[in-house]
Amino acid sequence: MAATEHSQKIKQDSQEYLITALLQLLETKDFNDITVTQVVKRAGVSRMAFYRNFDTLEDVLIAYIQPKISAGFDNIINRIPQDQKINALGSLFEEISCTLKMAVDKHYELIIQNIFNENMAKFYDQTMDWSQFTTMQRKYWIKFMGAGVYAIWREWLISGQVETINDIHVLLADFQISTLKALKNETTK
Template structure:
């Protein structure tokens, strides 16, 4: 048992060293210019240690970023009253704004967008009543809203957050309500 705990600790340490090394390299380099060799050298671990923990450099970023975003969404889905969820989402966006800005500047935004999309799908699946809609309507409405919310959030962050966040919340709520109303009308006609 002690050997297993020791090997788990080594694996966890290797993961943390690799994450830290990649984040350090991202301070001065574009993600596309970083190699596995550079990361393992900076981390002080072997290539074998890298491949025991990750398959690609993307996987390192996912291991670092995904838990932060997942926890935020999980709290919103399970602990925030329905009428406060959009505001809570806006607060989460503000909290992780540095992560998005770095992703945009260092060219790994697709990783953030995929994590965001998975969480938005879970968010809408857990918080919406889909009984009046077809599976196709649900699927594509969620994709549409996820992409739209992400684009609005990204634009707001990248353009310097000059608009009031409450105005952004109202805009998102209006889009959500009007698109759902249009779908509902389509279903009843």
């Protein structure tokens, strides 16, 4: 058992070294200009160690970013009262705004967007009452709102956060309410 624990510790250390190395390289390079060779050299591990832990450089970023974003969403879904969830989402967006800004600047935004959309889908799926809607309506409304929330958040962030976060909360709540009303009206016709 001790050998297994030791092996797990080495694997975890290798993952952390690789993540740290990639993040350090991103300080001065575009994501598309970074190679596995550069990352393993910076991390001080072998290529074999890289491929034991990850398939691609995207996987390294996912391993770093996904737990942080998912933990924030899980906290909101499971611990925040329903009437405070939109405000809590805004706070989460502010917390991870530097992560998104770097992803935009260093050209790996799609990774963030995919993680964000997965979590928005989970958020809406678990926090909304879908009893009055069809499966199709639920599916596409979640996709529509997830993409819309991301687009608004991104625009707000890259345009210098001119509006207050409260203005953004109100806008998102208005969009959410009006689109749900439109769907509900469609269902009752």
